[in-house]
Amino acid sequence: MPAYWLNLCFKVKQVKKTGEVLVFAEQEDGEVHPVTYELLGKGSELAAKLGVELTSVFLGCGISEKAVELIQYGADKVYLYDSPSLETFDATRYTTNIVELVKETKPEIFLIGATRIGRSLAPRIAAALRTGLTADCVDLNLDKDGNLIQIRPAFSGNIMAQVKTKTRPQMATVRYKVMKANKKVPGRKGTVIKKKVKVVKDTGTKILGKIKSDEVNLAEAEVIVSGGRGLKKPEDFALLKELAAALGGVVGSSRPLVDAGWIGKEHQVGFSGHTVKPRVYIACGISGAPQHLFGMRDSDVIIAINKDPSAPIFNVADYAVIGDLYEILPLMVKQIQKIRSRRKTR
Amino acid sequence: MKPGLKMIVLVKQVPEIEKVRFDYEKGRLDRSSAGAVINPFDLNALEAAVQIKEKTGGEITVLSMGPPQAKEALKDALARGADNAVLLTDVKFAGADTLATSYTLSCAVRKLEPFDLILCGEKTIDGDTAQVGPEVAEFLGIPHVAYVEKILDVNENRVVTRSRMERCYYDIEMRFPSLITVTKDANTPRLPTLRDKIKARKAEITIWSADDLSDIAHEAIFGASNSPTRVAKVYAPLSSKRKAVFIKGTTEEKARQIASLLAELVL
Numbered sequence A: 001m002p003a004y005w006l007n008l009c010f011k012v013k014q015v016k017k018t019g020e021v022l023v024f025a026e027q028e029d030g031e032v033h034p035v036t037y038e039l040l041g042k043g044s045e046l047a048a049k050l051g052v053e054l055t056s057v058f059l060g061c062g063i064s065e066k067a068v069e070l071i072q073y074g075a076d077k078v079y080l081y082d083s084p085s086l087e088t089f090d091a092t093r094y095t096t097n098i099v100e101l102v103k104e105t106k107p108e109i110f111l112i113g114a115t116r117i118g119r120s121l122a123p124r125i126a127a128a129l130r131t132g133l134t135a136d137c138v139d140l141n142l143d144k145d146g147n148l149i150q151i152r153p154a155f156s157g158n159i160m161a162q163v164k165t166k167t168r169p170q171m172a173t174v175r176y177k178v179m180k181a182n183k184k185v186p187g188r189k190g191t192v193i194k195k196k197v198k199v200v201k202d203t204g205t206k207i208l209g210k211i212k213s214d215e216v217n218l219a220e221a222e223v224i225v226s227g228g229r230g231l232k233k234p235e236d237f238a239l240l241k242e243l244a245a246a247l248g249g250v251v252g253s254s255r256p257l258v259d260a261g262w263i264g265k266e267h268q269v270g271f272s273g274h275t276v277k278p279r280v281y282i283a284c285g286i287s288g289a290p291q292h293l294f295g296m297r298d299s300d301v302i303i304a305i306n307k308d309p310s311a312p313i314f315n316v317a318d319y320a321v322i323g324d325l326y327e328i329l330p331l332m333v334k335q336i337q338k339i340r341s342r343r344k345t346r
Numbered sequence B: 001m002k003p004g005l006k007m008i009v010l011v012k013q014v015p016e017i018e019k020v021r022f023d024y025e026k027g028r029l030d031r032s033s034a035g036a037v038i039n040p041f042d043l044n045a046l047e048a049a050v051q052i053k054e055k056t057g058g059e060i061t062v063l064s065m066g067p068p069q070a071k072e073a074l075k076d077a078l079a080r081g082a083d084n085a086v087l088l089t090d091v092k093f094a095g096a097d098t099l100a101t102s103y104t105l106s107c108a109v110r111k112l113e114p115f116d117l118i119l120c121g122e123k124t125i126d127g128d129t130a131q132v133g134p135e136v137a138e139f140l141g142i143p144h145v146a147y148v149e150k151i152l153d154v155n156e157n158r159v160v161t162r163s164r165m166e167r168c169y170y171d172i173e174m175r176f177p178s179l180i181t182v183t184k185d186a187n188t189p190r191l192p193t194l195r196d197k198i199k200a201r202k203a204e205i206t207i208w209s210a211d212d213l214s215d216i217a218h219e220a221i222f223g224a225s226n227s228p229t230r231v232a233k234v235y236a237p238l239s240s241k242r243k244a245v246f247i248k249g250t251t252e253e254k255a256r257q258i259a260s261l262l263a264e265l266v267l
Ligand SMILES: Cc1cc2nc3c(=O)[nH]c(=O)nc-3n(C[C@H](O)[C@H](O)[C@H](O)COP(=O)(O)OP(=O)(O)OC[C@H]3O[C@@H](n4cnc5c(N)ncnc54)[C@H](O)[C@@H]3O)c2cc1C
Pocket: A227, A228, A229, A230, A231, A253, A254, A255, A256, A268, A269, A270, A271, A272, A273, A274, A284, A285, A286, A287, A288, A289, A290, A291, A292, A295, A305, A306, A307, A308, A311, A323, A324, A325, A326, B040, B041, B125
């Protein structure tokens, strides 16, 4: 048996609040994912309560300028790993370097964005460290002993669960757009610590191509007009597009229409699609199945248009319109255009 | 030349979410009325394996950890094209979190060695962590690619996949042994034929308990008591308590009210 298998031990360690709060700073193509700033916001709150430092680990290539920004958003220290070998995300390379850092700095809490990169990376790190990891958290608190209370949806969003971790670091991935970022403070003091990068030459994977997607980005959208099986044919998405265009938003969809090939999968909202949190979500002809609600129930304002007064979508809506989307949408577009032109002439 | 690829598909039996009743007052769920099925995303993983096998030849083993009833899920997987099935079942495994689950599964994979490719679903509909796949890969010390939306090419030595991260698509070539997790967009799982179903009814399922893994595993790492995370409490989602204002009037009036509301909110 390899010695590796004997190292395993999940013993509970003594709780000492000397460890820092560590945040993974995620970048893709040199651009920092905004969830990073939100994690720094929540992280600085937790660090202050525990009386420890907020630190951030940042991996990539040619990113030292961006590292300073992490300090402006609240990090006291940034561990910078800058190397061509880290230019694109590679789970093995990232894990190797981060695991070594965690063993050295022994953070109390380690937060990672619940993005696809984060959810691919965090479990590898947690397994390597033999520590607990809570996925897709929507809230984080501390109990009276300073232990992390992690709150996350489970059972496709039907229930919320509070999770605690007995090992250290307490690791969690955190959903985008649920935590508040700190205001950027130019000139805020902190240190960037250049770390020596361990280059894993052969990871068993090779990136053959990387294509920047020009598809809609639902996660970032402020207004989403979504259609469901209330639509009768693919062309009718035009109705939703018009409304979305009038509001400066994008079009979303429930799953059946994506599965039927009426619209691309990048438009799908829900458990097996995107989780969104726009300022306004307009659901047109969507019944409100739990898997759909999972992806949009935290939107700021939800407007539902449905023929059926008993449709479950109305249970999560702020404004309910009982009616035929084919009659209401064109009228809404007209009204909105009227309002816009009135404002312009003023 | 190797005789095709040896693949292991990780499948979990899950309750049919639509039929689980949630008692929000007590924070409990009642699964008694719900049937149990293969986690939908694991069907995509299985279908991907079957399609690979059709191309390169080989063998598919489905592996699951769960209660004895999970045998049914494995029989379903056999009807859908798997060749062998292994169920890890033992009270010692019960209540495991993702780390303990992944550890247990990785021990069983060791026991099944050698293998080329492990396939997992993107996530489960009950646990919904997407963690077990990458954690298994780490325990085994093999590379993984998560969120595979398409298998572009495969031969006896490597697989080429396309997956989307946040802003970009990545085409990645990965050698064996390795692991992928697949999304529902990877394929459409086919339905088993009646003949396959009948054949699978009679098929043997290998059952392993903690003792069967003792030559490989550390017992102190199984089950609830050795899981680093613990669910302290469950309750109803707070945002489900919105109270909708029903917009009244003629269609015209409704449209006007919503339009002015939208103008206020976002214009
Ligand atoms: C593992 C799994 C994952 C899933 N993931 C997702 C996911 O990510 N996203 C998702 O959306 N679903 C998902 N689903 C599917 C989900 O369970 C539902 O089947 C789906 O959301 C229903 O889509 P719908 O509301 O468009 O259709 P329906 O449920 O058929 O509802 C159509 C609605 O349109 C209304 N309607 C009809 N005509 C009109 C009209 N002229 N004007 C106004 N209203 C009208 C009807 O009253 C009805 O309420 C998933 C399911 C599973 C099992």
